Amino acid sequence: MSLKSFKANESPANIIDALRRDGGVIVREVAQVSLVDTVAAELRKELDSFDKSSDFIGRKTRRCGGVLAYSPSSAKLIAHRLVLDVADAILLPHCAEYQIGSTTGIEILPGESEQQLHRDDSPYPLQLAGFELQIGVMWALCDFTVENGATRVVPGSHRFLRAWHRPDLSSWVPAEMPKGSVLFYMGSTWHGGGANRSSTPRTGLINTYSLGWLRPEVSNTLEVPPAIARKYDERVRRLLGYTTHGTCQDQLGHYRGDDPVWVHRVTGDAEAAARGQVPGISDSREAALANSQPT
Numbered sequence: 001m002s003l004k005s006f007k008a009n010e011s012p013a014n015i016i017d018a019l020r021r022d023g024g025v026i027v028r029e030v031a032q033v034s035l036v037d038t039v040a041a042e043l044r045k046e047l048d049s050f051d052k053s054s055d056f057i058g059r060k061t062r063r064c065g066g067v068l069a070y071s072p073s074s075a076k077l078i079a080h081r082l083v084l085d086v087a088d089a090i091l092l093p094h095c096a097e098y099q100i101g102s103t104t105g106i107e108i109l110p111g112e113s114e115q116q117l118h119r120d121d122s123p124y125p126l127q128l129a130g131f132e133l134q135i136g137v138m139w140a141l142c143d144f145t146v147e148n149g150a151t152r153v154v155p156g157s158h159r160f161l162r163a164w165h166r167p168d169l170s171s172w173v174p175a176e177m178p179k180g181s182v183l184f185y186m187g188s189t190w191h192g193g194g195a196n197r198s199s200t201p202r203t204g205l206i207n208t209y210s211l212g213w214l215r216p217e218v219s220n221t222l223e224v225p226p227a228i229a230r231k232y233d234e235r236v237r238r239l240l241g242y243t244t245h246g247t248c249q250d251q252l253g254h255y256r257g258d259d260p261v262w263v264h265r266v267t268g269d270a271e272a273a274a275r276g277q278v279p280g281i282s283d284s285r286e287a288a289l290a291n292s293q294p295t
């Protein structure tokens with residue numbers, strides 16, 4: 001089994017079908033090279049100053065998290081229309097609003113060995129039949145090849161039972177894709193970084209999106225505090241968690257006791273009602289915050 005690799009003009013419906021079927025899908029050359037180069041340049045300082053290592057991260061891999069704090073251009077990838085289309089289809093049937101789980105620049109240096117295969121949703125100790133808790137989105141900030149450590153994906157592994165034993169993961173395939181392409185995979189799909197046997201780094205930006213009623217992997221409102229977050233548009237602020245999940249008595253993440261949302265809900269009252277929720281109320285602090293100046 002392999003991963004489908006589509007051109008950028010493929011219909012989102014076909015991309016989503018392939019993701020549902022195979023647990024992962026590649027869409028080639030979605031982002032312009034100039035944007036990808038700008039994002040890579042904005043991540044550079046943080047990647048270069050990374051000084052940790054672990055069995056999971058690797059010994060020759062650099063990482064940087066919370067990228068919206070220092071990479072404004074990454075917002076164009078994080079809230080890319082195709083990404084939102086895919087996240088809407090996979091996550092939105094199961095939550096009122098989804099959120100960023102994490103945003104991470106990952107640079108695999110020459111000489112790095114294979115990362116262990118894993119599932120990103122393993123922090124959540126539950127499996128709910130028929131739906132995913134999160135998705136992963138890996139942007140290729142350079143060409144991803146089998147030599148330089150393209151992400152390894154086990155097609156179909158989102159259907160593996162979560163048995164006590166490790167499943168057979170030997171059928172992984174490398175997500176080879178040119179710079180500017182994007183790999184989508186389910187939170188339940190087994191995957192991991194590849195070994196870099198080339199002479200150049202392999203750089204990517206991996207973002208996860210999770211159901212809004214789960215605790216996100218990263219505390220995004222601390223990583224990207226209000227003074228920075230307010231520079232982004234409403235969609236990005238919502239993804240960062242500057243909003244509530246649900247409405248009225250079904251609300252999660254509220255602040256000071258009522259509806260604190262810093263951003264307007266896009267979910268219409270009709271949709272909320274269809275989900276069994278009742279419409280929310282507005283808050284004057286929302287406008288005050290939106291108009292305040294960064295400190």
Ligand SMILES: O=C(O)CCC(=O)C(=O)O
Pocket residue numbers: 106108115120149150151152191192193194204206
């Ligand atoms: O770098 C990669 O290709 C994948 C990294 C990854 O899956 C992770 O660290 O969770």
